[in-house]
Amino acid sequence: MTGRRDTTGSAGSRLLGVSALVGVAVLLLFAFVLTDPDVRVHPTTGEEFGQFDAVRLLYLHVPMAVLTYAAYILCAAASVGYLVRRTPWWDVTAYAAAEVGTVFCGLVLVTGSIWGRPVWNTWWEWGDVRLMTTLVLFLLFLGYLALRRTTVDPRHQARRAAVVALVAVLDIPLVNRSVEWWENRTLHQQSTLAELKIQDLTLFTLMLGFVVFGLVAAWLLLHRFRVGWLEQAAAEHGVAMAIAERHAELDMPDVDAAVGDAGDGP
Amino acid sequence: MSVHRYRDGVSVVELRGAVVLLGRFPALAGLDLSVDVGETVLLQGPNGAGKTTLLMLCAGLVRPADGEVRVLGHDLTVERREVRRRVALLRHGTGLYEDLTAAENIRFWARAAGLGESEATSRAASAVGLLGLDDRLLSRPVHALSAGQRRRTSLASLAVRRPDLWLLDEPHAGLDQVGRDAVDSLIRDAVSAGATVLVASHELERVRSLSPRVVTVAAGVVVRDSGRGGGTTRPACTPEAATGEAADA
Amino acid sequence: MREVFADALLIAAKDLRIEARSRVLVNQVAPFALLVLVLFGFALDADQRTLRTFAPGLFWVAVLLASLLAVQRSTSLEHADGAHTGLRLSGMAPSSVFLGKAAAVFVQLAVLEVLLVVGIVVLYGSTIEDPLLLVVSGLVAGVAVAATGTLYGALASGLGVRETLLPILLLPVLAPVLIGATRAFDDALGAAAVDGWAWLGLLVVFGLVATVLGALAHGALIED
Numbered sequence: 001m002t003g004r005r006d007t008t009g010s011a012g013s014r015l016l017g018v019s020a021l022v023g024v025a026v027l028l029l030f031a032f033v034l035t036d037p038d039v040r041v042h043p044t045t046g047e048e049f050g051q052f053d054a055v056r057l058l059y060l061h062v063p064m065a066v067l068t069y070a071a072y073i074l075c076a077a078a079s080v081g082y083l084v085r086r087t088p089w090w091d092v093t094a095y096a097a098a099e100v101g102t103v104f105c106g107l108v109l110v111t112g113s114i115w116g117r118p119v120w121n122t123w124w125e126w127g128d129v130r131l132m133t134t135l136v137l138f139l140l141f142l143g144y145l146a147l148r149r150t151t152v153d154p155r156h157q158a159r160r161a162a163v164v165a166l167v168a169v170l171d172i173p174l175v176n177r178s179v180e181w182w183e184n185r186t187l188h189q190q191s192t193l194a195e196l197k198i199q200d201l202t203l204f205t206l207m208l209g210f211v212v213f214g215l216v217a218a219w220l221l222l223h224r225f226r227v228g229w230l231e232q233a234a235a236e237h238g239v240a241m242a243i244a245e246r247h248a249e250l251d252m253p254d255v256d257a258a259v260g261d262a263g264d265g266p
Numbered sequence: 267m268s269v270h271r272y273r274d275g276v277s278v279v280e281l282r283g284a285v286v287l288l289g290r291f292p293a294l295a296g297l298d299l300s301v302d303v304g305e306t307v308l309l310q311g312p313n314g315a316g317k318t319t320l321l322m323l324c325a326g327l328v329r330p331a332d333g334e335v336r337v338l339g340h341d342l343t344v345e346r347r348e349v350r351r352r353v354a355l356l357r358h359g360t361g362l363y364e365d366l367t368a369a370e371n372i373r374f375w376a377r378a379a380g381l382g383e384s385e386a387t388s389r390a391a392s393a394v395g396l397l398g399l400d401d402r403l404l405s406r407p408v409h410a411l412s413a414g415q416r417r418r419t420s421l422a423s424l425a426v427r428r429p430d431l432w433l434l435d436e437p438h439a440g441l442d443q444v445g446r447d448a449v450d451s452l453i454r455d456a457v458s459a460g461a462t463v464l465v466a467s468h469e470l471e472r473v474r475s476l477s478p479r480v481v482t483v484a485a486g487v488v489v490r491d492s493g494r495g496g497g498t499t500r501p502a503c504t505p506e507a508a509t510g511e512a513a514d515a
Numbered sequence: 516m517r518e519v520f521a522d523a524l525l526i527a528a529k530d531l532r533i534e535a536r537s538r539v540l541v542n543q544v545a546p547f548a549l550l551v552l553v554l555f556g557f558a559l560d561a562d563q564r565t566l567r568t569f570a571p572g573l574f575w576v577a578v579l580l581a582s583l584l585a586v587q588r589s590t591s592l593e594h595a596d597g598a599h600t601g602l603r604l605s606g607m608a609p610s611s612v613f614l615g616k617a618a619a620v621f622v623q624l625a626v627l628e629v630l631l632v633v634g635i636v637v638l639y640g641s642t643i644e645d646p647l648l649l650v651v652s653g654l655v656a657g658v659a660v661a662a663t664g665t666l667y668g669a670l671a672s673g674l675g676v677r678e679t680l681l682p683i684l685l686l687p688v689l690a691p692v693l694i695g696a697t698r699a700f701d702d703a704l705g706a707a708a709v710d711g712w713a714w715l716g717l718l719v720v721f722g723l724v725a726t727v728l729g730a731l732a733h734g735a736l737i738e739d
Contacts (some may be wrong), residue, residue, distance in 0.1 A: 083735065139687040146683055150674050153289055155329075160670050163732045164684065167666075170724065171688050178691040178717055182698065238290050239331070246295040249485040325604060351606030359597020363529070365536040374529050378522070378605040407536065423601075
């Protein structure tokens, strides 16, 4: 925080950003061009079936879903860290993780919906455990971000937000259980990989997806954290200035006037 | 009345360089103040000077961002609960439930302070007498009381706790003569019982009859202090205030 | 520990006495909840069979909406004229205050549920087939809603936007309660062939977690 900078970038984060961007380009190339569509032939009738080109969403959807959960777990862990340590570092980390997680969570819901349309013949499936759990998770963290945007004393807000994040993460297993018992049905493949004919290229592309989206998430997280940290530093700097300003008020004549009349009495 | 664990000359309030932030605004900007047992201190100063925040700090309701803060012998950065139960704070909100009667409110706050049934009843009776609240008034719900009657009820609900430190923020404002006299008698009673009283007020003449020590607060620091015993003017007693603000004297 | 419960009782008794005097639940919240039942009737169908099938879910949606009002009322009691400052200075443990306020909200929700059961029987033609399950699951879900609501009420208190913030914070968290309580009522009202008692476990777990967490977190939320 010593040098003056007007960006949140650094050599490291630029490298990270460039590799994330290149990674996304390479991933798209593999996912949409180089891998084969999912076409299987029925052993007896000889009919073609499978997910065809829709399966390509696998390479985006699954890594993003995993990273959503990773980001929210990080948020919960940082919230616990804040409640124990009460230092801004944990608070800023939790906030950054929650924002990045929510972006990914929204994308998971959208890509899932797009994928579901051709494969399940529906945009949305009520009662699907993972769908419902992810949606509730998304709504919970929209509430978290709404709370974050209220204006209140920063320490106060940090504590409230930490409690909300904890409750949200504790709530998730219960949501998951309840939806599972509720309908006990899912259209989700138990594991897409087990069901599909696993090809080396498919597996490689999926792994590439994890790496690339991991880089993207790390990049976003890093910048979001730095923005939060600078806000924090600016606030602290502002306090020192504000105290100096308050002391300077005393030199102004109107304070003398205001104090003076009350002064020392008859 | 109440039992005090202090000898004369021991500080009830001991603030050194206290900084309190409201959001990012330094409501107290390095304030020094030392108040002894049994003193009556009048806090005066322009609006926004930090008088209310100073009272909140002494009650353990806001956390100091910097400085050394001891109240009733406790370090407020660590042990606030012990301080809180031994102070009484009057603010512009009455702290009463308006659907309950005045008597029910006083009783509730007595019980909330941890008093047993009989103790609560007897203390409520004496507080009610001190503030001149009659039965007719006590049986009315708070929303049917005038502002002055509410203030007296509010003070009675604080008095039942027999606090060691009274923190009063504009206790006379908006009161009629009966109410003002009730406030004054409460303060006198508290001091004679050995409690310490900090009053923030613009009603200087009124409070002066209690011959307090007069402390002037401006811009979040103490700029003038009449010193213990009250009445006489002398420069602020703390070194920092003396060097920094002596120019205005 | 005994002190904690004695103080909680004091707070709960105070809140219930205020309710007995002001009748906000009786005059405003209960009519609102019944109104929600009527609106569902208009919106869905005049066909009583449809309504009967969905009665358990509609019942619990009505309870959740009404609970928002009950929680908001509960917090505004303390904030209307600065009583919350008095509570912080009283020396009472924050967990006592939480338990007391949650208990008072719970009692009010229980009364509301009784009214709403009458409502669905009369308006939707529901029949009670397992009264014990109905009562037990209604009470346990009531604890879960009251505890979570009180926790979030404290969380949103003191914010200028608390009325708008509370629903978005509270309702998603209560999703498991809505599902569980609806399933239990499905069984108790014979609206669907499910094992309602199995769902009680989920409600009990939720209620316990919410109560313990609320009692622990309340101090951190109302400090400063």
